[in-house]
Amino acid sequence: MRQRFEWRGGNRVSLMVDGECFFPQMLEAIEQAHSSLRLEFYMVSSGKILDRFIQALTDAVLRGVDVRLLIDGFGGRHLARADRERLRAGGVQLVLYNPLQLSKWTRNFARDHRKLLLVDEHKAFIGGAGLADEYWLSQRTGCPWHEIMCEVQGPVVEDLACLYNRLWLRCSGQALSPPSAQPEVGDARMRVTTVQGLYQQDIKVAFLNQVNGARHRVWLETAYFLPSLSIRTALRRAARRGVDVRMIVAGPYTDQFWVYHASKRYYRRLLNAGVRIYEYQPRFLHAKVGLVDDWVSLGSCNLDHWNLRWNLEANIEVENPELTAQVEQLINVDMEQCHEVTAEEWSRRPWYRKAKELVWALLSQLVLKIR
Template identity: 45%
Template sequence: MATPIYPWREGNTFELMMDGDRFFPRMLQAMAQAVCSIDIELYLVESGNSTQKVMDILLQAVARGVRVRCRFDSLGSRELQESDRQRLLQGGVDLRFYNPLNLLGGRSNLHRDHRKLVIVDGGVVFIGGAGFTDAFCIPGTEGRCLWHEQMLEVQGPVVADWVAIFERQWQVTERRGGRQPARLRRVRLPPHPSGSDGLARVSLTDGRTHRELVQALLANIARAKRQVWLATPYFAPTWRIRRALARAARRGVDVRLLLCGEVTDHPPVRYAGQRYYRRLLAAGVRIFEYQPRFLHLKTVLVDDWVSLGSSNFDHWTLHWNLEANQNIVDSRLTLVVEQSFTADFAESREWTLNDWLALPWTHRMKIRLWGTINRIAILWLDIRS
């Protein structure tokens, strides 16, 4: 059964929290105050100080009668120790793992649940790109978390849609088929809302029937009049997204990309993505590489439209993963997101076309090598752009 296309909901409130020193304590507080239910769907979960804090609160919640359900991706949670898994199970947490790895599973192992949701009492949801790891949640010696990330706290009618999404995913079988459908269908998107505050809708890729999340991105870039600012840690976009960005820049829209610099967990992905810089820069796209830390943000700002959540907007994410973003039209949040981008641009290196042309041959060889490997992987895995 196809995943539904969710409509715009009015009357929602939002709070954007940058970095784990802000969002992690708030999430812990919300879970500690739960009276009915805590539902968690995450990709990255590792044993450590942050996960121990979460586990303590979850077990305390179960002890006072709260229903606690956790669904972790089996690959992303491979560093969650068996002792921690058993502690959760023995404490009464309903724990499930998405698509357990199988040596004979072939391409079915590539299907991953990349969504990040924490829902408390069916009334508040936290959405973003973080997991339960110390790199996200625990500040280091300099007082900043190693990974630059954000979570959005949402309250209002749209939370019911997030509850429905979690319930739907909770009930599906644990293993997925290894072959994608021959053709994913295009869907009819809800029209852009006329209001300016409190509007939100859930945007998804379900991996089998549609990638509505991508359609929404392309539709909004096409209607952009002032700005298109996009932050992503892994810049390996489809050709449709690259074309949309270039076209927007050519018609005078302020198009900026906020990407990882040398501090990254996957250097080959950075080199592979840099092969796109020359044409984008020539089209007028401005490219910024964040310098201080590993940038893990997944945010898009297009005029009055904001989308943030789990999606990296790359080939791999959009083909294999379950993803979920919150799309928003809200004047206050738009301003907060714009200020966040501006602060990050100030800590970034901006590339120019001359910078790209002046790259040393060693750097060019890395771009060529990893770009070639990326293209081969796309062809071999039959990832349609």
């Protein structure tokens, strides 16, 4: 069943940049929960961050809080068996989305890529982070990953709860009580948008509509730059009619090196159309945020071929001057830490780089043909 949500007024939203900011606030919210906690995360890996979440969640159970955790079957592959047992022994109801099985063949590609925390159904955290040390404590090259989350309150939280409840029912067979209506607490207009594989692509449609109607700017940060033809065409057209189009993409640090190389096949035509492309240098850029004029979209979706083909995704669209200003400042700061790729520079790159990009681009196209 298709599930679409309408714009809602009366919300409050705040932007949190990087794990040292959003993890403490998420943990504090869990510690203050008194009735229910609903968590849905793609990447969940054993480590120091997860230890803190396990402790906070099991403590909440002892206070009488109903705690439920949805983890993707692939994204949770680094969750140690001992930690799964700690969660279950502590009273956390743990469910896996689409556990990996050889007999499923290509159905194993379908993943739950959403990142969501609901606290007592009156506060939500949504963005692109996982419960993993890579977002804060890892000492690996390119870490900590650069990521954002948002804290949300108001009527839109009811829609996020509905989204969670529907997937919980699908995965566990257990129906949860319908969420209660939330009072207006601010002045932000917001809407929940989703992707459900090829079945429903509201995030992509909303972004295209905004880009096609853009008057001043289209600024996009994305970790994996493999945009669809319709998105590439819309970006080029916007740049040609004088819109300030800028793309901030992952630079030398990435967890998917093949995407880094395959994405380069799209640079030439975008650069020639006037699109400005920036590669983030200090660490892995994992954030996903779009700013079109004063409209903001952020969440879990990278707008790449793979996300739009196989994944469950969740974003929020926001119309709010304060958040727009925060996102504008974030992107401006990030651009200062980027290398801008120019059309002249791109035309002079050596042949072996072109060959590598071609090979990975062809392989990526083959993967997308899998049924």
